[in-house]
Amino acid sequence: xxxxxxxxxxxxxxxxxxxxxxxxxxxxxxxxxxxxxxxxxxxxxxxxxxxxxxxxxxxxxxxxxxxxxxxxxxxxxxxxxxxxxxxxxxxxxx
Numbered sequence: 001x002x003x004x005x006x007x008x009x010x011x012x013x014x015x016x017x018x019x020x021x022x023x024x025x026x027x028x029x030x031x032x033x034x035x036x037x038x039x040x041x042x043x044x045x046x047x048x049x050x051x052x053x054x055x056x057x058x059x060x061x062x063x064x065x066x067x068x069x070x071x072x073x074x075x076x077x078x079x080x081x082x083x084x085x086x087x088x089x090x091x092x093x094x
Contacts, residue, residue, distance in 0.1 A: 009075075009076060009077050013066075013076060013077035013078050013081070014077055016059060016062060016063060016077065016078060016081045017077040017078075017080060017081045017084070019055055019059060019081075020055075020059050020080075020081040020084040020085050020088070021084060022055075023052055023055045023056060023059070023084075023085070023088055024084050024087065024088045024091075026048065026052050027052070027088050027091055027092050028091065030045055031091070031092075056085070056088060056089060056092065059081060059085050060082055060085040060086070060089075062078075063078040063079070063081045063082040063085065064082060066078045067079060067082065
């Protein structure tokens with residue numbers, strides 16, 4: 001009944017990893033650069049912030065859920081996505 005999800009680095013796990021990396025890059029760039037110095041950069045910053053805030057808290061939940069279902073396979077992209085999300089949260093609040 002409660003079968004583990006196949007996490008052999010499929011498209012969904014790669015997508016979650018890419019989103020995690022994108023969020024990390026976004027946080028690094030906009031912590032280092034004033035986004036309101038140039039109008040175009042400020043527009044990109046303002047248009048993406050809601051997606052980024054949602055992703056910061058949703059991606060680790062998804063990764064943890066899949067890892068719990070599959071007994072924490074270190075070979076999966078979900079594990080690395082969880083590590084990247086943890087680094088992003090630490091960087092965001094540090």
